[in-house]
Amino acid sequence: MKAGLDMKLNQNISRLLFLGIETVLFGLVYFFLVFEDMISIFAVLAAMVLLSIAINRIPSLNRVVKEGFSHSKIPCIVYGILFVLAMPILFKDKPYHIFILFNTGLFAVLGLGLNWQIGSTNIVNFASAASFAAGAYASALLAIHAGLSFWILLPVSGLVAAAIGFILGLPCMKTKTYYLSLVTMAFTIIVYLLLNNMDWTGGPDGISGIPFPQIGSHSFGSPISLFGWSLPYQANFYYLIVFVVGITFFVDRRFRYSRLGLAWNAIRNDEIAAACQGIDVTYNKVLSFCANFFFDGIAGAIFAFSMGYISPESFSFNVSVTVVTIVIVGGLDNAAGVILGALLMILIPEKLQVFQNYRMLIFGLIIIVMLLVRPKGLFPQTIRKYE
Amino acid sequence: MQYIQILKTESLTINFGGLYAVDSVDFHLEEGEIVGLIGPNGSGKSTFFNLITGIYQPTKGRIFFKDENLVGKKPHQIAKKGIARTFQNNRLFSDISVLDNVILGMHYRQKTNLLDTLFRYHLVKSELRAGAEKAMELLSFFSEELKANWSRRVAELPHADRRRVEICRALASGPDLLLLDEPAGGMSPEETEELMRDIRKVKETHKDLSVIIIEHDMAMIEQIANRVYVFNYGRKIAEGPFSSISKDPGVIQAYLGEEEEDAAA
Numbered sequence: 001m002k003a004g005l006d007m008k009l010n011q012n013i014s015r016l017l018f019l020g021i022e023t024v025l026f027g028l029v030y031f032f033l034v035f036e037d038m039i040s041i042f043a044v045l046a047a048m049v050l051l052s053i054a055i056n057r058i059p060s061l062n063r064v065v066k067e068g069f070s071h072s073k074i075p076c077i078v079y080g081i082l083f084v085l086a087m088p089i090l091f092k093d094k095p096y097h098i099f100i101l102f103n104t105g106l107f108a109v110l111g112l113g114l115n116w117q118i119g120s121t122n123i124v125n126f127a128s129a130a131s132f133a134a135g136a137y138a139s140a141l142l143a144i145h146a147g148l149s150f151w152i153l154l155p156v157s158g159l160v161a162a163a164i165g166f167i168l169g170l171p172c173m174k175t176k177t178y179y180l181s182l183v184t185m186a187f188t189i190i191v192y193l194l195l196n197n198m199d200w201t202g203g204p205d206g207i208s209g210i211p212f213p214q215i216g217s218h219s220f221g222s223p224i225s226l227f228g229w230s231l232p233y234q235a236n237f238y239y240l241i242v243f244v245v246g247i248t249f250f251v252d253r254r255f256r257y258s259r260l261g262l263a264w265n266a267i268r269n270d271e272i273a274a275a276c277q278g279i280d281v282t283y284n285k286v287l288s289f290c291a292n293f294f295f296d297g298i299a300g301a302i303f304a305f306s307m308g309y310i311s312p313e314s315f316s317f318n319v320s321v322t323v324v325t326i327v328i329v330g331g332l333d334n335a336a337g338v339i340l341g342a343l344l345m346i347l348i349p350e351k352l353q354v355f356q357n358y359r360m361l362i363f364g365l366i367i368i369v370m371l372l373v374r375p376k377g378l379f380p381q382t383i384r385k386y387e
Numbered sequence: 388m389q390y391i392q393i394l395k396t397e398s399l400t401i402n403f404g405g406l407y408a409v410d411s412v413d414f415h416l417e418e419g420e421i422v423g424l425i426g427p428n429g430s431g432k433s434t435f436f437n438l439i440t441g442i443y444q445p446t447k448g449r450i451f452f453k454d455e456n457l458v459g460k461k462p463h464q465i466a467k468k469g470i471a472r473t474f475q476n477n478r479l480f481s482d483i484s485v486l487d488n489v490i491l492g493m494h495y496r497q498k499t500n501l502l503d504t505l506f507r508y509h510l511v512k513s514e515l516r517a518g519a520e521k522a523m524e525l526l527s528f529f530s531e532e533l534k535a536n537w538s539r540r541v542a543e544l545p546h547a548d549r550r551r552v553e554i555c556r557a558l559a560s561g562p563d564l565l566l567l568d569e570p571a572g573g574m575s576p577e578e579t580e581e582l583m584r585d586i587r588k589v590k591e592t593h594k595d596l597s598v599i600i601i602e603h604d605m606a607m608i609e610q611i612a613n614r615v616y617v618f619n620y621g622r623k624i625a626e627g628p629f630s631s632i633s634k635d636p637g638v639i640q641a642y643l644g645e646e647e648e649d650a651a652a
Contacts, residue, residue, distance in 0.1 A: 251505070254504050254508055254511070257511070257512070258499065258515070259494065259511065259514065260499075260500075260504050262483075262487060262490060263491070263494060265480060265487070266494075268480075268482075269479075269481055269482060270479075270480060272442060272478065273474065273478035274480075274491075275442075275461070275462035275463045276440055276442075276462055276471070276472060277463075277466060277491050277492055277556070278463050278466040278467045278495025279463055279491075279494055280463050281463070287501065381482070381483075383483075383484050383538050383540070384483070384487055386515065386519040
C-alpha cells in the first residue's frame with residue numbers, strides 16, 4: 001500500500017517537474033524574442049544550451065524528463081499547446097515577433113516534409129525552395145485570375161506542388177545520392193530563373209494584389225479580438241500555420257508507424273536488401289517526393305496569402321539550404337527534432353546581428369559541423385515501440 | 388507439394404565484360420529439398436543467387452521458378468513470388484531495431500497502402516501489431532535472448548546474432564524458396580552447430596520449404612544437404628550427393644588448385 005502511494009507521489013513529482021521544465025523552456029523562448037540587447041539575448045541562449053546539456057548529462061534530471069513525459073503525455077502536450085496558442089497574446093503589442101513565429105511555423109512545415117526524404121529515404125533534396133514556390137505561385141495566380149477562395153487553393157497548391165514533385169522525382173530515380181542532390185539543386189535554380197524571366201509569373205516583380213483569406217466575415221487582414229484583447233492580424237496566420245504544423249506532425253507520425261514508413265527506412269539503409277523484401281524502391285522514392293512537395297505547396301500558399309505579394313527573391317536556393325540545415329540540425333527522421341531545428345534556425349538569425357550578414361556562411365558551417373559531430377541530428381530517430 | 392522442380396535454370400550465363408562469372412549453368416531443385424552449393428571463392432555462387440533474385444540480369448539462359456520464367460523481372464517482383472535470401476555480407480537495415488528488420492521481411496505479405504495510412508489508420512495499426520507479434524515468435528524460435536533484444540539497433544548486435552536476424556527476416560515472409568549465402572560465415576564451431584540445428588528445426592516446421600545453401604563449412608553441407616552442386620570459375624563441375632562429389636577428382640582439384648595458388652602466393 002505504502003509502495004503504491006510512494007509511486008504515485010513520485011509520479012506526480014516528476015510530472016510537475018517536467019511541466020516546470022516545459023515552462024522554463026517556453027519562458028526562455030519568450031525572453032529570447034523579447035530582449036533587444038545582445039547581452040540579454042546571449043544570456044538566454046546560454047541558459048538554453050546549459051539546460052539542454054544538463055538534461056542530457058545529469059542522470060537524475062534526465063530521468064525526470066523522460067519519466068515525467070511518459071507518465072503524463074496528454075497533460076504535457078496540452079500544456080505545450082496552450083503555450084503555443086498563447087504566444088500571440090503575449091506578443092499582442094509586438095506584431096513583428098508574431099510574424100517571426102509564423103515564419104518559424106512555415107519552415108517547420110517545410111522541414112517536416114523534407115524529413116520524409118532526407119530522414120526517411122536518404123534523399124538529400126535541395127529543391128524545397130522550388131516546391132515552396134510552386135505552391136505560392138499556383139495559389140497566387142489562381143486567386144487573381146480565377147478568383148478561387150484561399151481554402152480551396154490550399155489543397156490545390158499542395159496538389160500542384162506534388163505534381164511537380166512527381167515530375168522531378170521520376171528522372172531523379174536514375175540518379176543516386178550526390179548526383180540526385182545535384183539534380184535537385186539544378187532544378188531549384190532553374191525554377192528560380194524561370195520565375196524571374198517568364199511574363200506570366202510577373203518576372204522579377206512577381207505577383208501582387210493577393211487578397212487576404214476570409215473565414216465567414218472575418219478577414220485575415222483584420223485583428224482578432226479575443227477575451228477583450230486585440231491581437232494583430234499576423235495572429236490569424238500564426239494560428240493557421242500552427243494548425244498546419246500540427247497536421248503535418250500528425251501525418252508524419254502515421255507515416256512513421258506504418259508499412260510505408262518502415263519501407264522508407266529500409267530504403268535508407270540498403271536499397272538492394274529492401275528490394276529483396278518486395279519493396280518497390282522507385283515507387284516509394286517518388287512517393288516521398290510527392291508527399292514532401294505536397295506540404296511544401298501548402299506552406300507556399302499560406303506564405304503567398306500572408307504577404308499579399310510574392311516575388312522570386314523569396315524562393316532562392318538559400319531557402320532550400322535553410323530547410324536542409326533545419327532537418328540536419330534537428331534530427332533525421334525525428335519530427336519533434338525538426339520543429340526544434342526550425343526554431344533554432346529561424347529565431348537565432350533574427351536576433352543575432354552577425355547572422356544577418358553571414359547567414360549562408362554560418363549555415364554552411366553548421367551543416368559541416370553537424371555532419372562531422374552528430375550526423376543524425378540533435379535528436380536522432382527513436383526506436384519504434386509497439387503495443 | 389505442387390512442383391516437381393520448384394527452381395530450374397537452363398544455360399544460365401552472365402558475362403561481365405568478357406568475364407563469365409556464371410557460365411552455362413544447368414541447375415534444378417525439387418520442392419522440399421535442401422541443396423548445397425559449394426566451390427572455391429569467386430566461383431560464381433553469390434552471383435548465381437543474384438541472378439535468381441533479379442539483382443543481376445543474365446546475358447543468356449533462363450530461370451524457372453514454379454514454372455515461371457524470372458528473367459527480366461525486378462528484385463521486388465521476384466521476392467513477391469516467394470523467394471527470400473540472406474547475403475554473404477549481411478545486409479540488414481542497421482539503424483533500425485531488430486524487430487523492425489524482421490517485420491520488414493513481411494513487407495510484401497502486408498497490404499496497407501498510402502491511403503490506409505492516412506485515412507484508415509486502424510488497419511495499419513493492427514497490421515503492424517500482428518507483424519510485431521509474428522516477428523517476436525520468429526526471434527524466439529532462435530533464442531529467447533535474441534527476442535529480448537528486439538528493441539536494439541541491429542548495428543549493436545554481435546555478429547552471430549546479426550546473421551540469425553537476417554535469417555529471421557528471410558523467413559518472415561513465409562517463402563517457398565530460401566537462399567542462404569554463407570549463413571555460418573564468421574561463426575564459431577558452437578554457433579555453427581546451433582545454426583545447423585536451427586536450420587533443421589525450420590525445415591521440420593516447413594516441410595515444403597526448399598533451400599539452397601552456399602557454405603564453405605563442409606561438415607555442415609554434409610549433414611544438411613540432400614544434394615550438392617559444385618561451382619568453379621562460374622561453371623558447374625559436379626552434382627550429386629555429398630559422398631560422391633567429395634570424392635570427385637575434379638572437385639578435389641578445384642579446391643587443391645586454390646590451395647596451391649594460395650601456397651605459391
